[in-house]
Amino acid sequence: MENYFTENFEVQAKNSSEDALQRWRKLCWLVKNRKRRFRFTANLSKRFEAEAIRRSNQEKLRVAVLVSKAALQFIQGLSLSSDYIVPQEVKQAGFQICAEELGSIVEGHDVKKLKIHDGVEGIAEKLCTTITKGISTSEIDRRKQVYGVNKFTETPPKGFWFFVWEAVQDTTLMILGFCAFVSLLVGIVMEGWPKGAHDGLGIVASILLVVFVTATSDYRQSLQFRDLDKEKKKIVVQVTRNGLRQKLSIYDLLPGDIVHLSIGDQVPADGLFMSGYSLLINESSLTGESEPVNVNASNPFLLSGTKVQNGSCKMLVTTVGMRTQWGKLMATLSEGGDDETPLQVKLNGVATVIGKIGLFFAVVTFAVLVQGLFTRKLEEGTQWIWSGDEAMEMLEFFAIAVTIVVVAVPEGLPLAVTLSLAFAMKKMMNDKALVRHLAACETMGSATTICSDKTGTLTTNHMTVVKTCICGEIKEVNGSEKFGSSIPESVRKLLLESIFNNTGGDVVVNEAKKVEILGTPTETALLELGLLLGGDFQEERGKSKIVKVEPFNSTKKRMGVVLELPEGGFRAHCKGASEIALAACDKFLNSNGDVVPLDEASTKLLQDTIENFASEALRTLCLAYSDIGSGFSESVDIPFQGYTCIAIVGIKDPVRPGVKESVAVCRSAGIVVRMVTGDNLTTAKAIARECGILTDDGLAIEGPEFREKSDEELQQLIPKLQVMARSSPMDKHTLVKTLRTTFQEVVAVTGDGTNDAPALHEADIGLAMGIAGTEVAKESADVIILDDNFSTIVTVGKWGRSVYVNIQKFVQFQLTVNVVALVVNFTSACLTGNAPLTAVQLLWVNMIMDTLGALALATEPPTDDLMKRAPVGRKGNFISNVMWRNIMGQSLYQFVVIWYLQTQGKEAFRLDGPDSDLILNTLIFNSFVFCQVICDYKTLNFFNRKTGNHEVVKD
Ligand SMILES: Nc1ncnc2c1ncn2[C@@H]1O[C@H](COP(=O)(O)OP(=O)(O)OP(=O)(O)O)[C@@H](O)[C@H]1O
Ligand SMILES: [Ca+2]
Incomplete structure (x- = not known):
């Protein structure tokens, strides 16, 4: 039996194979209501359609690229003329190019047309926009009319009557x-009327009741999912409009907008590259092609839905919404639905098996009842004469058989999973966790280990430079003006040049005329230091020309730029993880600001400074420069040696309040917390100690060392591993994978950056940060932590456990009712020739079980006790032995009660007279219902008992 389930009714919580998804669907033929049962499962045919769109995109794109390459050679030096005529309504709106033309240029990678329209600048002009100012908000409506909005058509929300129709x-x-x-x-x-209509009307009434209760519950659920769906799709991008850089929802983007993209972003619409550096685009989400492409001035086409894998750029939006391929894909995919969860599938399996048993019993019951009637009639010799009453009796038998199937197919089981998950999802949303995949709620309950990011999750992600080491002198930065006064002027100049040019951030004046610093927290901290030193961003930028940028990424852990100096020659600036950048230095600035070679003593001094800063839990960065002569060409990499160290800075990022407590909660819940960070080992250790993650017997290791370990060594090392520092994206991935496969752990991973995407994808539950997280991280995650707070992760865990236990409760309850209903009806049909519970009564009980019972049991809020038990882990058995025992015990007891009533009831209650049968059956029905209520209550209690829980979950 166990094998049958694992073979056929098992899917992964994520990334299930198509086969597994198909297999269980095929086996579930005994379904009462197909539409309802499969509503919250993946729509495989829609997905197939989306896959086809992707394939055709890939083909189209391949052809377009080839054609455009050929055309590029052909049109070079040629002056082209075109027969393009601007449509009248476009002209009237004040623009010079229509949406169709724009679409065909970008989607078709049409360099020829691009040239006809005078390149990217020409198109910007025709769209009435400039790279510095963007579009102006006053003419937004006109733009919308001509070019449409950046939204995808969605299936219209389903109304109440739709669900009534489905329930019917x-x-x-x-x-x-x-x-x-x-x-x-x-x-x-x-x-005659009305006496003869009683029975019929009774059935009609209960059918109506069932339909409406079901529809109402379904409808409310659909509303919940719709709200969550809206929340999921909220994406914000940086846009220049009215000359101001601002944040804007992607739905408000219009052709002509200038969008700032950086690593980890998703391209929000089709468009053209205007300016930028080292831009590498991953088009796999659109085409399935995994090889990233370089986008630059000669290949300026950016397609909606693709991801920025490296670099940064400014993009001109040309085509939005359903005019893009992405729009078409999204419209199809949004109907593809979410993958079914492992529990849903497992309980579908249970429902199917029990349903089959029920079907068998129903047939037997019917046969026995009919046989009883026939025997009676044979004895009377009236087998050829049928009265209306007898026909009614046959009908009643049939109804009973049908009802046995109704009650026996526990359709409520898989549906209760959805109900419970939806409930938890909604509650989690209030607790600042947005669940992207239903299955995550379920898996989170069995998590045994969390690999947490440091920056932003454990810390506040609000960074400030608090210490510097400039010219060999350590200084505290405390916001006072005189901080910079003792620094030699030449060094101050270099420092400002480095800070303001070698950055991915920006200093802008916002609408309220206030200075605003944009960029990652690390960048912001440095820019703040620059402003504190009395620098001016725009002025500094104007002094020299940036010829090359190598943006920061987590693998290199540094960023570099090359400037063309006003006095001639090129200068490279580098900033990055302090040990790494310092290793490229062979000179430094002494206390007079002179460049001197870095000897052993001064190297030691700088290294000690880094250690000192780091042991105070500061993130350290080293800024350096190098004059690289006059022969630099844009096409070569920025050299990485012979640098002069300008400064070492220590950035404070305080630990979030409450993290320590949350880590302690995890510990008591048997969940191991590990920290994986890109930061320096000493910094990482200091913070880990502060959070209570690193204990005295724990192990801290650096990524490069971890990478070298053999499998056997890892086997020894990982159980003790608490901190991993200077990790690369792949280190994180390796750790997660080993934990999952070798150690059979259920792993939750948190992350924010593009660097975390592989690990988030590999993890059983990927948790991405909502505020600091990049689009790429969010896309790879199953849950988004909206407030970036570690404590929220604990809440998610608590809800996960609650879901698990609630569903267990419901399963126990429903299985008990099933067994009793089945056995009572079957035995009494066989032994006495009639059924004590009529079709209408059974239907009633069924409705109460499926909807109200589910509501009551599946929506119990979590208690704090939940976090005091050991996690279920990967091997936990969902229906534990204790549960089986309870089911059997309960059923037996209920059966005995009802059986007693049925056989001895009349005497015990002194019932006689013409109505005695009726009264007895009513009595039986009522005791049956009462038994369920008691069972319901007991189940609740049983699961809530503090000590009992352990056994239930572990067995
Ligand atoms: N913008 C930047 N420019 C240069 N160096 C940086 C920049 N941001 C971070 N660093 C350096 O890179 C190191 C960490 O990079 P990485 O992105 O791998 O980690 P992180 O994601 O910020 O940290 P965590 O993994 O804890 O969230 C930092 O210690 C810092 O020294
Ligand atoms: Ca990070």
């Missing part, structure tokens, strides 16, 4: 509806 399409309800019809007909003919 339930096989068993339909059969019962038919029974009701016949019953009404026969009843009225036989006994």
Whole structure:
């Protein structure tokens, strides 16, 4: 049995194979309501469609690139003329190019047309925009009219009646509806109105009730999912409009907008490259092609939905919304739905198996009942004469058989999973965690280890430079003006040149005329230092020309620029992780500001400074420069040796309040927390100690050392590993993978950067930061932590556990009811020839179980006790032995009660007279319902008992 389930009803929490997704679907043929059952599973045919779109995109793009290459050679030096006529309405709106033309240029990579329109600048002009000012907000409406908006068509939200319609399409309800019809007909003919209609109307009433309760619950769920979906799609980009750099939702983008893209961003619309450096674009989300492409002035085409893998740029938006290929893809994909979760599938399996057993019993019950009737009639010799009453009796038998199937197919099981997950999702949203994939809620409950990022998750991500070492002198930065006064003027100049040119950030004046610093927290801290030193960003930028930029990335851990100096010659500036940048230095500036060779003593001094800063939990950065003569060409890499160290800075990033407590909660919950960071080992250790992650017997290691370890060594090392510093993206990935495969751990990973994407993808649960996180990280994640706070991760864990336990509760409850209903009806049908619980009664119970019972049990909020047990882990058995025992015990007890009532009831309660059967059955029904209520209550209690929990979860 166990094997049957693992073979057929097992899918991964994420990245399941197509095969596995298909397999269980095929086996689930005994379904009461297909539409409902499969509503929250992946729509495989839609996905197939999306895949086809991707493939055709890839083909189209390949052709376009080839054609454009050929054309590029052909048109060089040629003056081209075109027969393009600007449509009248476009002209009237004040623009010189229409949406179709723009679309065909970018999507078709059409260099010829691009040249006809005088290149990117020409198109910008025709779109009435400039790179410095962008579009002006006053004419937004006109733009919208001519070019459309950046939104995808979505399937319209489903109304209440849609769900009513879906609820009606339930096989068993339909059969019962038919029974009701016949019953009404026969009843009225036989006994007349209204007496003969009682039974029929009873059935009709309960059908209506079932339909409406189901539809209401489904409808509310759909509203919840719709809200979450909206939240998921909120993406903000940096745009220049009205001459101001500002944040804007991607839905508000219009052709003509200037968008600033940097590493980790998603290209929000089709457009053209205006300026930028080392731009590498990954088009796999659009085309499935994994090889990234270089985008630059000669290949300026940027397609919506692709990702910036490296570098940065300014882009001119040309085509938006459904005119882009991405728009078409998204419209299809949004109907593809989310992958089903492992529990959903598992319970679908349970439902199918029990349903089959139920079907068998139903057939037997029906046969036994019919046989009883026939025997009676044979004895009476009236087998050829059928009265209306007897026909009704047959009908009633049939209804009972059908109802046994209705009750036996525990359709509520898989649906309760969705209900419970949806409930948890909504509550988590209030607690600042946005769940992107349903399965994550489930998996999080069994997490055994968390690999946490340092920056931004454990710390506040609000960075300030608090210490510097300039000209061999250590200084504290405390915001006072005189900080810079003792620095020699030549050094101050170099420092400002470095800070303001060698940066990915920007200093802008915002709408309120206030100075605003943009960029990553590290960059911001440095720019702030520059302003404190009395520098002016724009002025400094104007002094020299930037000829090359190598933007920061986590693999190199440094950033470099080359400047063309006003007095001639080139100068390279480098800033980066202090040990790494310092290793490229062979000179430094002494206390007079003179360049002197770096001897052993001064190297030691600088290294000690770095150590000192780091041991105070500061992030250290080294700034250096190098004059590289006059022969620098843009096409070569920036040299990385012979630098002169200008300064070492120590940046403070305080630990978030509450992190220590949260780490302690994790510890008591049996979840191991590890820190993986790109920062320096000493810094990492200091912070880890402060958070309570690093203990005395724990191990801290650097990425480069970790990489060298053999598999056996890793086996020894990983259980003790608490901190990994200076990690590369791949180190993180390796750690997660080893934990998952070798150690069978259920791993949660947090991350914010593009560098974290591989690990987030590999993890059982990927958690991305909502504020600091890049689009790429968010896309690879299963949950987005909206407030970037580690404590929220603990909340997610708590909800995950609560979901797990709630579903267990519901399963136990429903299985008990199933077994009892089945056994009671079957045995009494066999032994007495009639069923104590009628179809209508069973339907009632079923409705209460499926909807109200599920609501009550599946939506229990979590208790703090949940975090005091050991995690379930990968091997946890969902329906534990204790649960089986409970199910059996409960069923037996209920069966005995009902059986007693049925056989001895009349005597015990002194029932006689014509109505005794009716009264007895009512009595039986009521005790049955009461038993369920008690069972329901007991289940709750049982799971909430503090000590009992351990066994339940572990067994
Ligand atoms: N903009 C930058 N320019 C140059 N160097 C930087 C920049 N930002 C960070 N660094 C250096 O790179 C190191 C960390 O880089 P990395 O991106 O791998 O880690 P992180 O993601 O910031 O940290 P964590 O993994 O803890 O979140 C820092 O210690 C710092 O010295
Ligand atoms: Ca990070």
